[in-house]
Amino acid sequence: MDVTSSPLGARCTDDRRWLKRKTRPRYADGQTESLRVVDLFAGCGGMTLGMAQAAHEVGLGIDVRLAVDFERDAAEVFEANFPHARVECGRVEEFFSGGLGTALSAAERETRRRAGRVDALIGGPPCQGNSDLNNHTRRGDPRNQLYLRMARAAQVLRPNVVIIENVPAVVHDRGRVVELAMERIEELDYCVAQGTVDLSNLGVPQRRRRHFLIATRHAGLATSILSGARSGRLMRRTRHPRTVAWAIEDLLGRSDPPGTGFDSPGRASTANQRRIDWLFERDVHVLDDSERPPCHRDKPHSYRSVYGRMRWDKPAQTITTGFGSMGQGCFVHPRERRTITPHEAARLQTFPDFFSFASESRRTAWARLVGNAVPPFATLSIARAWLRGACGEIDD
Ligand SMILES: C[S@@+](CC[C@H](N)C(=O)[O-])C[C@H]1O[C@@H](n2cnc3c(N)ncnc32)[C@H](O)[C@@H]1O
Incomplete structure (x- = not known):
């Protein structure tokens, strides 16, 4: 050419x-x-x-x-x-x-x-x-x-x-x-x-x-x-x-039950679900030190964004292979009490819906492929x- x-x-x-x-x-x-x-x-x-x-x-x-x-x-x-x-x-x-x-x-x-x-x-x-x-x-x-x-x-x-x-x-x-x-x-x-x-x-x-x-x-x-x-x-x-809303707003209310497919979030442990609830009940985005696991509590620490909730009107933090777990980054959905789904992570990584990950069905593989892209x-x-x-x- x-x-x-x-x-x-x-x-x-x-x-x-x-x-x-x-x-x-x-x-x-x-x-x-x-x-x-x-x-x-x-x-x-x-x-x-x-x-x-x-x-x-x-x-x-x-x-x-x-x-x-x-x-x-x-x-x-x-x-x-x-x-x-x-x-x-x-x-x-x-x-x-x-x-x-x-x-x-x-x-x-x-x-x-x-x-x-x-x-x-x-x-x-x-x-x-x-x-x-x-x-x-x-x-x-x-x-x-x-x-x-x-x-x-x-x-x-x-x-x-x-x-x-x-x-x-x-x-x-x-x-x-x-x-x-x-x-x-x-x-x-x-x-x-x-x-x-x-x-x-x-x-x-x-x-x-x-x-x-x-x-x-x-x-x-x-x-x-x-x-x-x-x-x-x-x-x-x-x-x-561009903001989180720009990429995933239309997917609100669409998530399937945890752990099931491309449109479902990871299953949160009881402790993590409690942390997610804590963020939403106070309508905040950063978890208090007192709510974190003991190893994350010492100050000053570099874990501020970990266990965080995304902001609707701001760009997301870096999407990594750990997007399915709130303990691995700022991956809690801004409006819903859960982490982001593989589909939302793919959107935030700017993969359009026509790009198919369907030849793979393992959540770990989706996380690696989307997060590493x-x-x-x-x-x-x-x-x-x-x-x-x-x-x-x-x-x-
Ligand atoms: C950062 S990811 C690349 C993402 C890709 N450019 C994209 O946009 O989706 C690095 C990739 O290199 C592959 N890789 C690592 N070492 C390799 C090697 N020696 N030969 C071929 N592939 C390798 C990994 O499997 C991984 O998929």
Whole structure:
């Protein structure tokens, strides 16, 4: 695809309508010119979905040349939502096996041959080792080296744009993975920018800070997109920040009995249900220290948002894999005496209703897939800016 020839108009879908949409747009119908994408550490496909929608808005299809994840359930959900994609359940290192800067391995030549020309390389390498929530192993975790597989993939595939998502603490990695990746990608003649973005600036109804590395072929474009993302400029034509109500208000009164399905909350323990009642009876959002388990009581503590109740008129706190339990974050529904359902968590992560998690029925898997996903709107906003910029329409 020549991105400079795409029929760009001012057509930006009404994001909220898209979020509630039950039928899937015709993304990968194979009949239109398509954006060719490779998604590594693809999970259930949050990043690809953002790319697909950005492409759709400018009249392009999406052609997923390769999506790789080693979790079978993630690959299955991806495949169910992108039936034309080449989805591989395996290790990214099998497809990109060579050392940075070295000649391509046989496996890499084959990966390149099968992928063909690639417009966008996207990926969210595993981040547990860097996560601030993980104090034991962070920063020296060998999994952080997987970040560099993205740089290697850029060398192998030479896409027009590279987007890598991670947790903010990735910049403190002992192996300097971000610096190394930047150096390597710059050597390939890309303009590279990196920094942390509050995703509420990208249309996500959450205070979720994430690190992005963006590399483009157009000089200055990556820097311009990243600064637009950080300042909120990419969203200036919309009401922002978006709130919890914006994402889930229409689902009020819809929840099923606890523990049953995608529209049901987790089962609260007796102690936690009492805490939820305590919050509602006082109409407050933060639990008193006296109501917390003893290990959370010492002051000052960093657990303020844990056991919290969401605010209807504010973005949610970061949605994690623990959204089904009030002891793992601020996950109590703002209006109903329960935690949020997988469906509400998916909405707050900006997965539209047409995106199906139905190939999976285990609540633990939904929690992992939804909580680990890169919110589609994050990639959508960045990809919109990239497509606009590649057409010479980026504004400062
Ligand atoms: C942060 S999640 C990615 C989320 C995904 N980008 C999305 O938007 O839904 C990281 C993913 O990397 C996968 N993963 C971790 N190590 C891997 C490896 N060596 N090869 C392939 N997948 C891996 C995990 O199964 C997980 O789904």
